[in-house]
Amino acid sequence: MKHLWILLALAVVTGAIANDAKQEAKNDEDKPKRQMLFTIFRPIMHDIGSRNTEKAEVVSGPVEMKMANNKQPGKQWWVRLDQSKFKVTIEDSAGLTLTNALVCAERIPTVYLRALEVVSEDEKAGLAFYKTLGGAAAHGGQSYLNMIPLKPARAASVIVHEAGHILEQRARNTDKDILEKWAEAVKKDNIDVSNYGNGANHEDQADFARIYAFCSDQTLGSNRLAELREFSPARFDLWENMLTLAGARQADAPAPAKSRDYSEQWKKRIKQLEDNLEAARATRDHGA
Numbered sequence: 001m002k003h004l005w006i007l008l009a010l011a012v013v014t015g016a017i018a019n020d021a022k023q024e025a026k027n028d029e030d031k032p033k034r035q036m037l038f039t040i041f042r043p044i045m046h047d048i049g050s051r052n053t054e055k056a057e058v059v060s061g062p063v064e065m066k067m068a069n070n071k072q073p074g075k076q077w078w079v080r081l082d083q084s085k086f087k088v089t090i091e092d093s094a095g096l097t098l099t100n101a102l103v104c105a106e107r108i109p110t111v112y113l114r115a116l117e118v119v120s121e122d123e124k125a126g127l128a129f130y131k132t133l134g135g136a137a138a139h140g141g142q143s144y145l146n147m148i149p150l151k152p153a154r155a156a157s158v159i160v161h162e163a164g165h166i167l168e169q170r171a172r173n174t175d176k177d178i179l180e181k182w183a184e185a186v187k188k189d190n191i192d193v194s195n196y197g198n199g200a201n202h203e204d205q206a207d208f209a210r211i212y213a214f215c216s217d218q219t220l221g222s223n224r225l226a227e228l229r230e231f232s233p234a235r236f237d238l239w240e241n242m243l244t245l246a247g248a249r250q251a252d253a254p255a256p257a258k259s260r261d262y263s264e265q266w267k268k269r270i271k272q273l274e275d276n277l278e279a280a281r282a283t284r285d286h287g288a
């Protein structure tokens with residue numbers, strides 16, 4: 001008998017929780033769902049920098065050294081790419097050649113190379129490759145950009161996110177309220193960047209830096225910055241201001257999109273992007 005009462009009580013409690021969950025789900029449905037930049041631009045978030053033609057060259061090195069994080073043996077070089085000079089450091093056990101490391105750097109948009117200069121100042125290790133980082137793909141801040149070896153397109157996608165942190169911190173040296181301004185911009189724009197970005201204000205900012213990099217890429221023959229600004233103008237203007245504060249050199253204006261020698265795969269991606277933009281505009285204009 002006693003057991004029955006407990007079972008009944010449990011049933012009531014469980015029922016109450018289930019109802020709450022249903023109510024919450026219903027409230028979520030009632031709320032107009034915010035759109036997400038990563039969803040809209042997903043079709044073109046591939047192959048970043050694959051059409052970059054600038055090659056990195058070794059200025060000096062290698063110098064034998066111990067890795068900052070774990071004191072394991074590694075090698076360090078100074079390299080030049082475009083107008084930037086920075087260090088590349090590779091842990092011996094990472095099994096990565098300098099050539100393969102440079103292929104990753106060559107895919108980064110010119111304007112973001114400033115981040116590699118910042119992490120090469122003084123005793124900093126520059127773009128540093130470790131065999132492992134405790135499960136993470138990369139860590140970045142004004143003092144370091146550590147990552148594990150990845151395929152070039154994936155590596156570049158990771159680097160432009162970390163560059164977002166590095167350049168934000170450098171900009172914050174001049175304007176200490178920059179992240180508060182970012183939170184304001186997020187509210188104004190009324191759109192999300194990514195699920196990951198929703199977890200923290202500074203991750204929203206770093207993932208915006210990532211999508212800005214993809215939208216500025218010449219893989220498409222032209223870039224999509226105008227469309228990015230259309231959907232997220234407050235973040236867009238603040239990020240360009242932060243790039244200037246961080247000392248990044250703006251890239252030359254993109255070449256006119258005359259050679260549209262897209263692969264069939266890219267034609268499909270561009271069509272999908274156009275469809276996504278159209279649907280997002282319709283939702284924005286009718287949802288308001």
Ligand SMILES: [Zn+2]
Pocket residue numbers: 161165203206
């Ligand atoms: Zn991050």
